[in-house]
Amino acid sequence: MSYLSHLNPPNLHSAVEIVLDTAYQGIDTQGWEKLFAEARQSQLEQFxxxxxxxxxxxxxxxxxALHSALRNLTKTPILIDGKDVMPAVADVWRRIEALCNKWVGVTDVIHIGIGGxxxxxRLAIEALAHVPGxxxxxxxxxxxxxxxxxELARILARAQPHSTRVVIVSKSFTTLETTMNAKAVVAWLKDSGCTxxxxxxxxxxxxxxxxxxKDFxxxxxxxxxxWDWVGGRYSVWSAVGLPIALQYGFETFKQFLAGAEAIDLHxxxxxxxxxxxxxxxxxxxxxxEKHHIKAYAAIPYADALDWFPKWLQQLDMESNGKSVDRNGKPVKHSSPVVFxxxxxxxxxxxxxxxxxxxEIIPIDFIAVRDPMxxxxxAVAHHRILLSNCLAQAQALANGKTASNPNDVxxxxxxxxxxxLPKLNAxxxxxxxxxxxxxTATLGALWNINSFDQPGVEYGKVLAKPIEKALASHQSDIQSNAEIDAVTAARINLLNSNYSPS
Known part of the structure; x- marks a missing residue:
């Protein structure tokens, strides 16, 4: 029997010409009605x-959490504590456009930042590089x-110092990896003869x-x-997205914002x-709820989107990878593992x-109608690509019986x-x-705050005394309140002259 036999089509939904087909979710009409009722009960509309x-x-x-203001191209006033933020956002757009018109003769741009x-x-630059025309x-x-x-050495081996520009991206400007890499690039510029x-x-x-x-x-x-009301993983819409405008022009960057704004309005x-x-x-x-799934996969059938799952990992797991809800109580569900x-x-x-x-692992199959x-x-290859996408979804949904268990x-x-109808900005x-x-909707349904990330901080704190111990080059480090016995032994291993034979 087909997996779809009990369903009541249509299962198609669309917004801004993007089509979502949920037919293989195995959710019948009553199931959807219950889900929407639960969403309303959780006050999702108010959220x-x-x-x-x-x-x-x-x-x-x-x-x-107002990253939507960064793509509010209509400049409709958006108030935070009574103050309209749109004049400041629009001023950044003006400055980005001016910089695009200003840069001449630049061969290399080194964008220094980590995480969000x-x-x-990075995803946008990689994806748009594949857009024909x-x-x-x-x-x-x-x-x-x-x-x-x-990574630093690979970049500096290719870049031309006298025609390189460096963009340092850090909300706090204290992120260790970013500041150390920035110092290394500045030293390279100096060593290369730049005044x-x-x-x-x-x-x-x-x-x-x-x-x-400025101090840097x-x-x-x-x-x-x-602005502090923009989370790092939601920041590509801000000046963090400078590389998009610099590489492909400000109008392309505006189209990128326009697509996001269209979905926001929907x-x-x-x-x-x-x-x-x-x-x-x-x-x-x-x-x-049904299968107690612990992971899901996002599979874009477009080579241009190969970086998309990596971007999505941070978005979902940093936003919703929590064990307590907004009230500090244990949660029933939080983010699955994303890959x-x-x-x-x-x-x-x-x-x-x-x-x-x-394991049952739900999948988002993402396809693009037009060849890339x-x-x-292109047309023949794309047809095979799409046929594989559709075939995998069908096989996963309907399965196959066989006398040999290995073939079941x-x-x-x-x-x-x-x-997607096409892949462009x-x-x-x-x-x-x-x-x-x-992701924000899931946070609301789980009653999780999707816009903080306290779990990323503790390891950074512990790294400081460990780095100090490694810098000492001593191989007799003892455990203490900051360094446990296992870590102390590992530090001693690293600080020794041990080399595996």
């Missing part, structure tokens, strides 16, 4: 209204995030801590502001039953687990099918905003 109204929904840090200061712009300004765009000097005046001219910053950026040596005219105004972020969130919640990579490559990697493993190149083979596919493996922005709003 959405409060989110866009600038209410302090980030309750632990007593601030709004890196994933969004989109003009690039031809600069080499380098992303420096890891404190591992291998202090040339170095100052090359440095730019995106930060909420303007004073710290960035000219105030080269500092783009960042999320804000559509009834729950037609609301794509809400429907996607409820389908995942259903699978948690994925581009299809059809992924089929030759971990799809065996999807089809025949003991203008090669003569259990089926009833849920998935969404998300179809507009639809890339729409895709990212769709998932941002879905």
């Amino acid at each position: 959405i209204a409060d989110l866009f109204a600038g209410k302090h929904i980030n309750n632990s840090e007593d601030r709004p 200061s890196d994933f969004g712009p 989109l003009q690039s300004r031809g600069m080499r765009m380098h992303f420096l995030a890891n404190i591992d000097t291998a 202090q005046s040339q170095i100052t001219h090359a440095l730019y910053a995106v930060t909420a801590n303007i004073h710290a950026a 040596g960035v000219d105030e005219d080269n500092i783009f502001p960042f 999320f804000k105004n559509a009834p729950l039953e037609k609301n794509l972020p809400v429907i996607m969130a409820l389908s995942l919640l259903y699978q948690q 994925g990579s581009a299809g059809s490559n992924a089929q030759h990697s971990y799809f065996q687990l999807f089809h025949q493993g003991t 190149s203008d090669r003569p083979e 596919y259990p089926g009833k493996r849920p998935s969404n099918f998300l179809l 507009f639809y890339l922005g729409a895709l990212l905003a769709l998932y941002e709003n879905r």
Whole structure:
């Protein structure tokens, strides 16, 4: 019997020409009615209204989560504590456009940032590089995030120091990896014969801590502001997205914002039953309730979106990877583990687990209707790509019986099918905003604050005494209140002259 036999089509939903097909979720009409009732009972509609109204929904840090203001191209007034933020946002747009027109003769841009200061712009630069006909300004765009000097060395081996610009991105301007990498790049510029005046001219910053950026040596005219009501993982829409505008032009950056704004308006105004972020969130919640799922996968059938699952990992797991709710009480559900990579490559990697493993792992299949190149083979190749996407979803849903147990596919493996008409700046922005709003919806349904991340701080605190102990080069470090016995032994191992034979 088909997995769909009990369903009542249609299962198609759309917004801004993006189509969501939930037919393989295995949720019947009564199931959806119950889910929407639960959403209303959790006051989801009020949460959405409060989110866009600038209410302090980030309750632990007593601030709004108003990244939607960064893509509010209509400049409709948005008040935070009685003050309209849009004039300041629009001024940043003006400055980004002016910088795009100003830069001439730049061969390399080194964007230094980590986490939310890196994933969004890196994903956008990679994705838009595949858009047929989109003009690039031809600069080499380098992303420096890891404190591992291998990444630094690889970038500096290619960049031309006298025609390089450096964009340092840190909300606090105290992030250790970012500041150390920035110092290393400044030292490279100096060692390459750049004068202090040339170095100052090359440095730019995106930060909420303007004073710290100036102390570092960035000219105030080269500092783009960042606001505390923008979380790092939601920041690509701000001046953090400078690389997009610099590489592909300010109009392309505006199209990126416009796609996100279109989804925001849909999320804000559509009834729950037609609301794509809400429907996607409820389908995942259903699978948690029914199958107790612990992971889900996002598989974009577009090589241009290979970085998308990495961006999504931070968005979901940093936002909703919590064990207590807004009131400090234990939660029933929180973020599943998120993973994925581009299809059809992924089929030759971990799809065996999807089809025949003991874990049920929901999948978001993401496809693009139009081919992503203008090669003569593009149409035929794209047809095969899409056929693989559809076939995998069908096989996972319906399964297969066989006399040989090794050939049995259990089926009833849920998935969404998300179809973009094309991949350009507009639809890339729409895709990212769709998932941002879905993540916020899940947080509301679980009563989790999706806009803080206290869990990332403790390890940073512990790293400081450990780094000091490593710097001592002593191999007799003893455990104490900050360093436990296992870690002390590992420090001693590293500080010894031990080398495996």
